Amino acid sequence: MKIVQSFELLVPTEYSFTENLNYLSRSPDECLYQIRQNRIYKALSVQGKVAVMEIGANADKQSMTVRLLGEIASDDKQLQEAAAAYIRAWFDLDRDLAPFYVLTESDPLLETAIQSFYGLRMIGIPDLFEALCWGILGQQIHLGYAYTLKKRLVEAFGQSLECEGHRYFLFPKPEDIARLTVQDLQGLRMTVKKCEYLIETARLIAEGHLTKEQLLNAGSLKLAEKRLVSIRGIGPWTAHYVLMRCLRMQDAFPIDDVGLHNAIRHVRRMDRKPTKQEIMELSAPWSGWRAYATFYLWRYLY
């Protein structure tokens, strides 16, 4: 296997490769990337071309080294640019976290988190279809089972490639899921409703009726949320989850999330879950950064 291309990617000041790696290591059942010897491996598809990205830290801590592996041309600038763009989006490299740290340095809920997890970026899900599916799959079940369902979906319907003795999977394309019937998905062992939601969402995206641009241009977080909630299978929780992790709306806030409730309970050493009113009061100072605040609090859960 030849290394086709290698390049450096600058990272922001508030950035810790290790913290991000720790987050990415949270599930042994993750199927869309692999971690070996402090390097991250993930397949990327660009207009029919497929390569594997290898991402590693540099000693200077100011950059990462990206290598592209696979059967591709050695001068493929398009692939290199796509890989750089994907990684920038995935690790949220273009965001200045300094204002978030200033805002929360004496916040009762966050002051410890921002020290413990300093340099953690909100790891994104740049692909809209993947983000929506992950949200739908993760509804009403434990994270562990959500990973199992995702793995079954990806291994059954996603493209894969072999590279240096490892198999890498790509998330299924909406067009491929749109063609399926509920029966085709029942082998994954999830509810009939979830099967319907995935297929309907795939259809919307495959037919061009739902795009990232549409949501980003909706005019406001509230309007983007309305658009998403109008889709069957997407309620407030899933809508905010997707706006947070895919559209990167900084004030998206899945206030009903049980993980968020447990994290708050843990940090405040409460003997019960906080009420919605309490959460609204506690989160008011995070205005403009609620998504990051949520992501940092979730970090307490694993």
Add this chain to the structure above:
DNA sequence: GTCCAGGGATGTG
């Protein structure tokens, strides 16, 4: 087997 959990849908006020 029993019961609860977690989020969405639906219906009612």
Add this chain to the structure above:
DNA sequence: CACATCCATGGA
């Protein structure tokens, strides 16, 4: 808009 009820399944 808030609220109540039902759903279908996994997990204890």
